Amino acid sequence: MNLRRLEHLVALAEERHFGRAAERVHLSQPAFSRSIQALEQETNLRLFEREAAEVRPTPAGEFLLERAYQILLVSRGLQNDLQLYGRSQLGSLAFGIGPFPAAMVMHQVVPKLRQQLPALALRIEIYNWNILLDRLRQEDIEFFIADSRSFIAEQDVLIQPLAIVPGGFFVRPDHPLAGQNIRMQQLLPFGVATTRLPAETRALVASAFGLASGDPLPVVLECDDIALLRTVAMQSDTILGVIHGSVAAALAEGELVELQVSDQPELLSSFGVIRMKHRSQSPSALRVIAEVEAVLRQMGADLADTGSKPG
Known part of the structure; x- marks a missing residue:
């Protein structure tokens, strides 16, 4: 099956218009239409419903589209790999x-x-x-x-x-909770700073805090910038909830310490x-x-x- 025709199939399915699809693949509209017709003749299937407002894939067209995306993805990956190997x-x-x-x-x-x-x-x-x-x-x-x-x-x-890597709760060395053996409930007044957490982790932490289903976690800062989260924890009483490896340097330098939480759940990524x-x-x-x-x-x-x- 011709890869170029499969590219034309994808273009028409996404554009829903012969003129726009032809322009997208840099063909004249008559040449593009002939390509789609040739594909329909090759498969012996009607692949598109041609209506006044737009063109829509038939069930047969959707069936072929699913496989066309896979074939074209593999083809592009192969071309890329061959170029890399060819240039050594x-x-x-x-x-x-x-x-x-x-x-x-x-x-x-x-x-x-x-x-x-x-x-x-x-x-x-x-x-x-x-x-x-x-x-x-x-x-x-x-x-x-x-x-x-x-x-x-x-x-x-x-x-x-x-x-699999472990996580924990971290604070500056002079934080009110530092150096104590504490429980999860004692973290609540200070608030937690962390990244966007997986649903599984959110549920585990909520249960450890004794929160009812649907209650919001005590997350006062949610951010994907780990450096910013570290800075906030080092300059305020906010508690940092992250994996150990992301704060290894701060722990080694004594800028942060890990809280000893007796009822902390097993936090793993x-x-x-x-x-x-x-x-x-x-x-x-x-x-x-x-x-x-x-x-x-x-x-x-x-x-x-x-x-x-x-x-």
Whole structure:
């Protein structure tokens, strides 16, 4: 089946108009119409209902469209990979990463990549997982790394598990609760600053606070900028709720300390690589993911050495 005709099928389904679709693929309208007719003759199916106001895919057209998107995605991925291999270089890479893993690993991974692979051009998108999923499906990024518990796998994507990392509550050293053995209820008056939490984590924390179903969490600042969250915690009585790795440097420098909460639930994040199922990974993507895995393994070993339990 001709890939060009499948591209024309997608264009017409999305534009719902022969003239606009033809312009989009840089064809005259008669030539575009002949291409759609040829596809209908090839499949022996009526693929579009041609109405006065707009053109709509028939059920047969919808059936073919679903597979056309997959075929074209694979084709574009193959073309990209062949170009990379043909130039014998890694080229460029755009990928996404959630706020927690970005704060935890990117400061180690990116400088190393710049030193070892100076020809590799990187574009890194740092957002929460639902924005990154849209970017992935739009082919704006090749993959993203996020807390995979937030993500319900669908037919078009794959999740590659990376690591499970623990979280906690952190404050400045002279905070009223620092150095005490406390309970979750004592956090309530101060408020918590954190990123956008997965539904599973929100429910777990709400239960630990003794909140009724539907009651809002005591989150006074929700932000995907980990650096800003750290600054707020260091300069106020606000309690920072994040994973350990995202505040490792602040803990080492004594700028933050972890609260000892006797009834704290087991707060875990499960990092994973999310990518399109039918798209092969480029050499540069594989290299970046390998570097992230190496940093996470080392952090897990360090936590084990200090007696922390990552889960």
